[in-house]
Amino acid sequence: MSGIKKIFKELKNFPTAIVGLVIITILIIVAILTVIFIPYSEAKRQWRGDEAAVYLNPMNARPAWTNILRKDKWPESFNVVFSESDDVTYTVLPREEDDSEFKVVTEMSYSFEYDYGAFPQEILLYFEADYINSKPFIEIRVLTPEGRDIRIIRKGVAHTETYRFNQDLKLEQKLGEKSALIGLFSTIDPKDSDVPEVAKGTYTITVTSQTFEEGSNVDLEMVLHGLVFGATGTDHRRRDLTVALLWGVPIALLFGLVAAVGVSVLSMLIAAVSVWYGGWVDTLIQRITEVNMLLPFLSILVMIGTFYSKSIWTMLGAVILLSIFSAAIKTYRATFMQLRNAPYIEAAITYGASDWRIITKYLIPRIIPLLIPALVLAIPGFVFLEASLNVLGLGDPVLPTWGKVISDAYYQSALYNGQYYWIIQPAIMLIITGLAFAMVGFALDRLFNPRLREQ
Amino acid sequence: MGEQVQTPAAKIKKKKRDTAFTRVMKYTGVRLIALFLTVAIGVYLTIMIANMGGYVDEIMKGSIRENITMQLRMDDGYQEMAPEAKAAYLLAKIENEEKRLGLDEPFIFRSFRFLLNALKLDLGQATFMSSDKGSRSVRLIILERLPSTLLLMGTANLVLFFVTIVVALILSRKYGSFWDRFFVAASPLSAMPSWFYGIFFILIFAAVLKIFPFGGMIGSPPPETTGQYILDVLYHLTLPAAALIISAFPARVYNWRTFFMIYSSEDYVEMAKAKGLSAKRIRNRYILRPTLPMIITSFSLMIIAMWTGAIITETVFRWPGIGRLIFRAIGMNDTAVIVGTTIIYAYMLAATVFFLDFIYALVDPRVKIGGSKQKQ
Numbered sequence: 001m002s003g004i005k006k007i008f009k010e011l012k013n014f015p016t017a018i019v020g021l022v023i024i025t026i027l028i029i030v031a032i033l034t035v036i037f038i039p040y041s042e043a044k045r046q047w048r049g050d051e052a053a054v055y056l057n058p059m060n061a062r063p064a065w066t067n068i069l070r071k072d073k074w075p076e077s078f079n080v081v082f083s084e085s086d087d088v089t090y091t092v093l094p095r096e097e098d099d100s101e102f103k104v105v106t107e108m109s110y111s112f113e114y115d116y117g118a119f120p121q122e123i124l125l126y127f128e129a130d131y132i133n134s135k136p137f138i139e140i141r142v143l144t145p146e147g148r149d150i151r152i153i154r155k156g157v158a159h160t161e162t163y164r165f166n167q168d169l170k171l172e173q174k175l176g177e178k179s180a181l182i183g184l185f186s187t188i189d190p191k192d193s194d195v196p197e198v199a200k201g202t203y204t205i206t207v208t209s210q211t212f213e214e215g216s217n218v219d220l221e222m223v224l225h226g227l228v229f230g231a232t233g234t235d236h237r238r239r240d241l242t243v244a245l246l247w248g249v250p251i252a253l254l255f256g257l258v259a260a261v262g263v264s265v266l267s268m269l270i271a272a273v274s275v276w277y278g279g280w281v282d283t284l285i286q287r288i289t290e291v292n293m294l295l296p297f298l299s300i301l302v303m304i305g306t307f308y309s310k311s312i313w314t315m316l317g318a319v320i321l322l323s324i325f326s327a328a329i330k331t332y333r334a335t336f337m338q339l340r341n342a343p344y345i346e347a348a349i350t351y352g353a354s355d356w357r358i359i360t361k362y363l364i365p366r367i368i369p370l371l372i373p374a375l376v377l378a379i380p381g382f383v384f385l386e387a388s389l390n391v392l393g394l395g396d397p398v399l400p401t402w403g404k405v406i407s408d409a410y411y412q413s414a415l416y417n418g419q420y421y422w423i424i425q426p427a428i429m430l431i432i433t434g435l436a437f438a439m440v441g442f443a444l445d446r447l448f449n450p451r452l453r454e455q
Numbered sequence: 456m457g458e459q460v461q462t463p464a465a466k467i468k469k470k471k472r473d474t475a476f477t478r479v480m481k482y483t484g485v486r487l488i489a490l491f492l493t494v495a496i497g498v499y500l501t502i503m504i505a506n507m508g509g510y511v512d513e514i515m516k517g518s519i520r521e522n523i524t525m526q527l528r529m530d531d532g533y534q535e536m537a538p539e540a541k542a543a544y545l546l547a548k549i550e551n552e553e554k555r556l557g558l559d560e561p562f563i564f565r566s567f568r569f570l571l572n573a574l575k576l577d578l579g580q581a582t583f584m585s586s587d588k589g590s591r592s593v594r595l596i597i598l599e600r601l602p603s604t605l606l607l608m609g610t611a612n613l614v615l616f617f618v619t620i621v622v623a624l625i626l627s628r629k630y631g632s633f634w635d636r637f638f639v640a641a642s643p644l645s646a647m648p649s650w651f652y653g654i655f656f657i658l659i660f661a662a663v664l665k666i667f668p669f670g671g672m673i674g675s676p677p678p679e680t681t682g683q684y685i686l687d688v689l690y691h692l693t694l695p696a697a698a699l700i701i702s703a704f705p706a707r708v709y710n711w712r713t714f715f716m717i718y719s720s721e722d723y724v725e726m727a728k729a730k731g732l733s734a735k736r737i738r739n740r741y742i743l744r745p746t747l748p749m750i751i752t753s754f755s756l757m758i759i760a761m762w763t764g765a766i767i768t769e770t771v772f773r774w775p776g777i778g779r780l781i782f783r784a785i786g787m788n789d790t791a792v793i794v795g796t797t798i799i800y801a802y803m804l805a806a807t808v809f810f811l812d813f814i815y816a817l818v819d820p821r822v823k824i825g826g827s828k829q830k831q
Contacts, residue, residue, distance in 0.1 A: 016640065287493065290808075294497035294801040298766050299793065300504055302785045307507045380646030388648055388767055392782065410654065410771070415662040416669060423654060431647065438643030 010447055017443030023436035031250035038246060046243045047400040054238040058121045058225035063233040063421050072117020075226035082108050082207070083219045093208075102214050109206040110222065114145075119182050119198060121225040125163040125207075128219045134212040141208075145201025146188055150175070157218060233421050235405070236412050241422070244400035245429060251401045252383045252433055255316060259382040262320040263328075264375040268367060270324065271332035272359045275340055285329070292325035298392075305394035312396040315389060319382070328374065332367060339366055369448035377441035380434035387430055402426035486812065490805045499570050501797040505790045506566065512558055514788075515582075519552050556582060569794070576802075578795040583787045593795040597777065603672055604776030607692060607769070608761035611699035615707060616757055620750070623711030624738065627719055630712075638708045645706030650767040653698035657771070660694060667694050670773035695772040699765060714749065718742050747818045755807045759800070 011017045038046075046053050058077055067073045082088045093105040114120075129136050135156035140163075142150050152171060153163065165171065165180045175183025177196060187199035209218040232241040274285040304318045339345065340363075348358050389395060390403025391410065409415075409422035506512070527533045527545060536544065553559050560568075572579055578593035586596045626635045660667040668674070672691050678684050718724070724741045732741075743750075769778035777796060784792035 287489075290493045291497045291500070294493060294804050295501060296781075296797055296800055299781050299785065299797065300501070302766075302782065303504050303793065306785055306788070307504075380643070384646065384648050384651065388650065391650065391767055391771070393786075406654070415654070415658050418662065420658060420662070423658065427651065427654070430651070434646040435643050438646045442639075442643055 007444075007447065011440075011443060014443035014446070016439040020436040020439035020443070023432060024440065027249055027253060027433060027436070030246065031253055034246040035250055038243065043243055043247045043400055044398050047239060047247075047398065049237040049239050054234075054240070055124075055126075056223055057234045057238040057240055058227065058229055059234065059238050060236055060417075060419055060422075061121075061225075061227055061229035061234045062419075063425075064228045064230060066421065067228055070117070073115070074118045074228045075114070075116040075120045075224070077224060077226040077229055078112070079221060079223040080110055081219075081221045082110065085110070087111070100212065102212055102216070104211050104216075105208065106211075106218075107206060107208045108220075109204055111202050111204040112224075113201070114185065114198070114203050115200045116226070117198060118227055119179075119185050119196075121166075121181075121227055123165040123181065123225070124223045126221040126223070127157045127161045127163070129157045129159055129161070129217070131159075131211065131213050131216040134216070136212070136216055136218045137210040138218060139208045141206045142184060143204040143206070144184070145199050145203065148188070150184060232425055235408055235422060239400075241405060241425065244402065244405045245425060247400045248402035248405075248426065248429055249433075251312070251399060252386060252430070255312065255386045256379040256383040256433070256437070258316060259319050259323070259385075260375050260378040263323040263326075264371055264378060266320070266324045267326065267329045268332050268364065268371055271329050271336055272363050272367075274329075275333055275336035276355060276359055276363070285325075289325040289329050292322065293327070295322070297322055298388075301389065302392055302394060305389065305392070310394050310397055312386075312399060315386075315394065315396070319385065332370070335367055335370060336363060339363055373441055373445035373448055376437055376444055379437040379441070383433050383437070384430065402429050406430075486809060490809055494801045494805045495570065495574060497801045498573050498794070498798050499566070502566050502569050502573070502790070502794055505793045505797075506562065512562055515556065516553065516558060519556070519558075520549055523548050523552060573794060573798045576798070578798065579791050581784075581791050582789050584784060584789045584792055593791050596780065596792060597795055597799065600775060600777045600780045603774060604769070604778065605761060606688070607695055607699070607774055607776060608765065610692060611696045612757045612761060614696075615700050615703055616754060619704060619707040619711055623708050623715055624742075626708065626712045627715035627742075628734075630716065635712070638705055638712065641705040642709035643705075645703055647702060648767070649699045649702035649765060650771045652702045653695060653768050653771045656694045656698050670771070672775055695768055695774055698768060698772075714746065715742060718746050721745075748815050751814055751818065752811060755811060759803050759807055 011021070056077065056079055061077070062074065064076060067076075080088065088108055088110045091107045093107060095103070095105075125140070127138070135158060137154070137156050139154045140152040142152055144150070152165070153168065165184070168180055171180040172183065177183035177186065182196050185198050185203075186196035190197035205222065207218075207220060211217060230240055230242055232245055234240055270285060274282045300322060301315070301318055305315060308314060345358065345362055348362055353362075386395075386401065387403030387406060390401060391407045393407070395401060395404045395407065403426070405426040406423055409419065409426075412419075412422075414420070414422040523545065527548070533541065533544065550559070557565060569579075578597070580591045581593050581596055584596060585591050586599045588595075588599070590596070622638075626632075626638060629635060656667075657669055661669045668691055670691075672688060673684070674687050674691070678687050719742050721741075724737065727737050727741050766778040766782050768774070769776045770782050773779070781793065781796050784796075
């Protein structure tokens with residue numbers, strides 16, 4: 001205990017190590033909170049990108065905060081469930097004389113301010129209709145701030161139906177612009193006649209429904225997809241990047257820690273066994289190390305990922321297995337060789353200590369100063385390795401991770417399309433995590449191995 | 456007659472030389488056999504993994520059956536045959552195709568034949584891939600990609616190797632200075648792999664500033680004159696090479712600096728300083744000379760690393776080198792190409808390890824070949 005305390009006391013002399021420790025602590029807290037508040041099943045569901053999980057999200061939306069940098073704000077997304085909203089006015093129109101017994105005409109209208117400098121990505125209307133035989137009939141109109149009253153569509157609706165403004169080619173032709181929504185939201189007299197410009201102000205959407213049966217009813221949810229969304233934006237499959245950025249924390253920490261601890265401890269143990277038993281055991285271990293160093297690490301990992309399984313556990317296991325018999329074993333072996341002939345070991349042998357006792361109680365404790373810095377310094381490498389595997393297409397298929405986001409962004413040519421947020425955010429998370437461990441590791445290295453210390 | 460008379464001194468001398476010679480020969484032989492076995496085991500393991508212990512064959516057999524059935528469906532002559540004849544014809548065609556791909560033997564035999572060919576450096580034919588010129592020979596496919604990988608890795612590694620050593624030498628003499636502290640502080644930056652820097656370089660220099668291309672090795676269409684062609688390749692080379700160099704730079708400088716510092720605090724260096732030798736002489740004779748084995752090891756490992764290329768960096772920059780070849784080969788399950796690159800890598804590494812032992816003996820008088828049991 002006192003040893004650990006002493007280390008912490010000495011670490012105080014390394015400001016970078018303190019910064020690193022603070023960051024690591026924050027990351028661990030974030031990881032725990034993430035796992036508690038976004039349970040694994042929920043994260044998986046969101047990341048699978050089912051319509052139900054992502055229907056509110058626009059595609060490739062920038063993070064909402066980017067609007068601070070813009071003079072002309074980009075539209076934010078919103079949704080209104082007509083039957084649940086207080087802002088929707090309902091009017092039941094008076095019956096006409098020749099109407100059938102059950103015909104009811106209802107007008108639902110909703111007004112919203114649109115003061116943005118860009119056109120919305122899409123407007124969707126999700127209809128839900130109750131009826132037995134006769135489909136209800138609806139008419140949608142939009143009143144623009146400039147007083148244009150545009151009829152969007154008239155049609156019967158089935159039990160569930162979705163209407164997308166930008167996919168209606170008839171509407172697009174009618175409005176005569178590149179897309180229906182540009183036609184709908186653009187002003188009549190733009191400054192530059194070639195560039196459509198948004199008419200700012202209040203838009204009113206009116207849905208008139210005619211039902212023909214008793215108890216028949218139409219409800220709808222309107223979703224406007226803007227160009228910015230949430231704290232971190234969305235990707236090409238409309239998934240909220242926040243899920244991946246948050247879930248990336250526990251996964252990166254887990255992968256980095258398990259791999260680093262596994263590799264360091266196992267290679268140290270094997271080196272200890274190799275030196276202690278010597279003879280053919282030593283030779284065998286040395287040969288295995290040499291064979292392993294001949295194998296191309298990444299190629300083998302890619303093969304395992306492609307042919308066997310891409311699960312994070314398989315990859316983790318493969319990474320550890322391939323990294324145990326590496327150059328580190330030679331370093332540990334050299335150190336154990338020196339220790340082996342030390343007088344206190346001879347004393348232990350004389351009083352009849354067992355092999356296991358000598359390895360665990362006398363050899364290993366002496367190697368801890370070498371082990372711990374190496375272990376901490378190995379973590380960033382493994383954290384980035386997980387990202388590298390994702391870029392190679394070997395990421396766990398269901399897990400949202402930083403590397404997965406970067407590789408998606410890369411393969412969707414995010415950089416080429418100017419969607420920088422998509423790559424920068426996960427990259428910053430990786431850098432912060434990697435650097436935090438590296439800073440602590442370097443400090444520990446200088447602490448345990450004073451020969452490296454300045455002065 | 457005089458020949459038979461030998462002085463005792465000469466006798467002893469001859470005997471001594473003999474033992475030194477036989478010792479070296481014996482050591483060389485043992486070492487060569489050991490390294491050869493190591494290579495063989497490494498290559499065999501790669502073959503096993505690349506072939507999934509024979510499971511890939513089942514997948515391939517399935518796809519052959521499907522392809523041939525599909526082909527025959529289009530064949531009018533086949534459609535008119537009697538049912539039994541149809542079945543026999545189909546079976547014969549499948550067998551023929553399996554024979555062409557060498558699937559008719561059991562995997563275990565095939566794996567050893569593969570190993571034998573591999574060790575003879577007969578890399579065989581690719582199953583699915585072909586070179587840009589259309590050849591199926593694995594050797595030609597690899598050779599075609601080799602120059603671009605050597606260009607990229609060679610540029611990056613040579614710059615890295617020499618510049619880091621020079622910078623580290625300067626820093627080791629001025630420790631505590633601003634630049635020394637700077638590199639110590641910057642060394643954690645090397646935790647980020649080169650492709651990661653690559654993505655940022657693409658972001659900054661290609662996407663935002665638009666002064667460098669996003670990737671590739673040559674513009675489209677390629678320039679006509681040789682001079683312009685070279686300039687265009689260099690222009691495309693800048694970003695990937697910079698990514699490789701900058702990602703490794705701080706840690707390399709830090710390592711060399713620490714290494715040189717340990718050697719320059721030796722007593723004999725202090726002694727040389729006290730004698731009043733010039734700084735240049737101290738550097739060359741007292742610091743660089745004893746660190747030569749380490750520098751040579753680092754240099755040769757660097758050369759080996761050039762062979763596999765940088766798989767992800769090359770993929771990110773769409774650089775047509777061996778790294779991308781390996782990635783594509785793995786995507787297409789082309790065992791022959793994967794194993795081919797591994798064999799070359801294994802041979803290179805083994806040869807380097809072998810020659811290093813002798814080079815150490817040449818540059819470091821303390822090392823005696825086969826003399827002591829301390830090999831490292």
